[in-house]
Every structure is written in structure tokens, then in C-alpha cells.
Amino acid sequence: xxxxxxxxxxxxxxxxxxxxxxxxxxxxxxxxxxxxxxxxxxxxxxxxxxxxxxxxxxxxxxxxxxxxxxxxxxxxxxxxxxxxxxxxxxxxxxxxxxxxxxxxxxxxxxxxxxxxxxxxxxxxxxxxxxxxxxxxxxxxxxxxxxxxx
Amino acid sequence: xxxxxxxxxxxxxxxxxxxxxxxxxxxxxxxxxxxxxxxxxxxxxxxxxxxxxxxxxxxxxxxxxxxxxxxxxxxxxxxxxxxxxxxxxxxxxxxxxxxxxxxxxxxxxxxxxxxxxxxxxxxxxxxxxxxxxxxxxxxxxxxxxxxxxxxxxxxxxxxxxx
Numbered sequence: 001x002x003x004x005x006x007x008x009x010x011x012x013x014x015x016x017x018x019x020x021x022x023x024x025x026x027x028x029x030x031x032x033x034x035x036x037x038x039x040x041x042x043x044x045x046x047x048x049x050x051x052x053x054x055x056x057x058x059x060x061x062x063x064x065x066x067x068x069x070x071x072x073x074x075x076x077x078x079x080x081x082x083x084x085x086x087x088x089x090x091x092x093x094x095x096x097x098x099x100x101x102x103x104x105x106x107x108x109x110x111x112x113x114x115x116x117x118x119x120x121x122x123x124x125x126x127x128x129x130x131x132x133x134x135x136x137x138x139x140x141x142x143x144x145x146x147x148x149x
Numbered sequence: 150x151x152x153x154x155x156x157x158x159x160x161x162x163x164x165x166x167x168x169x170x171x172x173x174x175x176x177x178x179x180x181x182x183x184x185x186x187x188x189x190x191x192x193x194x195x196x197x198x199x200x201x202x203x204x205x206x207x208x209x210x211x212x213x214x215x216x217x218x219x220x221x222x223x224x225x226x227x228x229x230x231x232x233x234x235x236x237x238x239x240x241x242x243x244x245x246x247x248x249x250x251x252x253x254x255x256x257x258x259x260x261x262x263x264x265x266x267x268x269x270x271x272x273x274x275x276x277x278x279x280x281x282x283x284x285x286x287x288x289x290x291x292x293x294x295x296x297x298x299x300x301x302x303x304x305x306x307x308x309x310x311x
Contacts, residue, residue, distance in 0.1 A: 070158075073154065073155070074155075074161055077154075077159075077162040078161035078162075078202055078203070079165045079168065079169075105169060107169045107172055108172055108173060109173060114225075122169060126165055
């Protein structure tokens, strides 16, 4: 049985720029920063949830070939990397203003949703990130499917 | 260590800035001039490049964004079709209804009487139910075609899978 998620990744084009955004602006902390020579293993984590890390993975050879690297960058830059990371907060509107003041691109303003208030931002590379202030979710009778928890 | 970004990557990123602005301010009057300036391009070049990269014109993208939000409001709220029309940034009911039908395949009122999507995060719904520019509205099996048409999934049909 799989017990949990310890790490996931985000494609970045420059790890220093990524640090400036994920640590300097979003307020995450560096979890590991190890220089193996050919690559730098760089992970960040939310201060309130240290067991879950995000690898700031450089799009570059040799992990992907040069042609693929260029294509990945082109796709991420046009916003085609999909829903990358979802963060939680206790105050979506307050955090949104704080991030806006730091120059973060707000993609969608905070809005009420069935599961809470959420807003969307972009990282400097084009990745789509969301932040939600969760509230207990009640599934309406006429909705289909199941939601755990 | 980090490679220089290619002109294509740079261009895509600037175009995405303009597209994000449409996503954020879809309710407001947005002019091509301001969006082109965000993308650091002339208006003509902006429209051409946008279409090349995203497969549709900026105008169409904005219409789909507004229609997507209208679909959400029609599903989730009781406000009238007219209120929804103005709330999502259209300034004429005629244009709204025509555009909605063109993109979704049914009128706003008919859409409202249809079924709801599943309770996954709204952002996901918005990406995946955003009406496409690429012909879905014409297909009989489109999720937005007449829900009473043959082949439409009934709530009972999926009840067993719960």
C-alpha cells in the first residue's frame, strides 16, 4: 500500500529564479540543495508540512534531450503544463494581496467555490499554481461520483 | 547552468501574460491595444501570434472565458440569464445568447436545465469544461449538446458506479 506523497516536481528554467519565487515570494523553505556536479537536487517545502517536498527540476540535458528540453520550455511558457501545484492557506484573500504586492502574477482573483475560496497564480516560467482556503465540502445531491473524506 | 531562453519560449511567455490578463479581468472591457502592450507586440502581430500559439484569436479566447463562467453561473446560481450575461462581461443579451449557442451548442436557458458536472475543483472544471474553439459544439455527442438527445448520460446510469 502506498502511504503518502513525499515529493512531486515542477519544471523550472532557472533554479535561482525558481528559488526567488517559491521561497522569496511564496514563503516556502529549502528542504534540500545538493550539488551532484551534473545536476542540482533542489527541493522546497511548505513550512507547515515539512514531509512534502517539491523538486524544482531544471528542464535541461542530460535528463531530457536538448530538443525535448526546448519543447518542454515552449509548452510550459504557453501555460500548457496543466495544473501544477495546489497549496492551502487560512486566508486566501489576504495571501492573494500579499503575493500581488510582491509582484506575483495573479491569474484568477479569489472566488468562492463549493470547496472554499481559491485563486490562481503563475510561476515565472508559466506553471499554473492554485491556492485554496478550504471549507468543509458538501456534495450536492445531483452531483455524480464520489469524493473521499 | 541555465540555458538562454529561445525567442519562441520568450514569445510564448509574453503571450501567456496577456492571456492570463484576460482570465483575470474577463468581466471588464479589455482592448487589444492593452493586451498587445502586455505581450510587448504590435496589435496585428499580437493577434497573429496569439492565434498561432493558442489556436484561436484573443477575442475568441475571451469569449470562451466569459461563456465558461456563464456556464458555471447558470449551473450553480439562480440569477437570470440577463444577469449572467452582464456579470460575465457581455454588454448585449443578443450577442451573449448567440455567442453562447455558437460555442456551447445550446442556448443559455437550455444549458441551465441540463446536468451538472462532477465535484472536482472548479479550476479543473474550468479547464476541462471550457467550451472548445475546435468544433465540439457541432458534435452530437458533445457534453454540451442537448442533454435530452440520444446517448446523453443519465444520472441513473452512473449511480451504480458510486
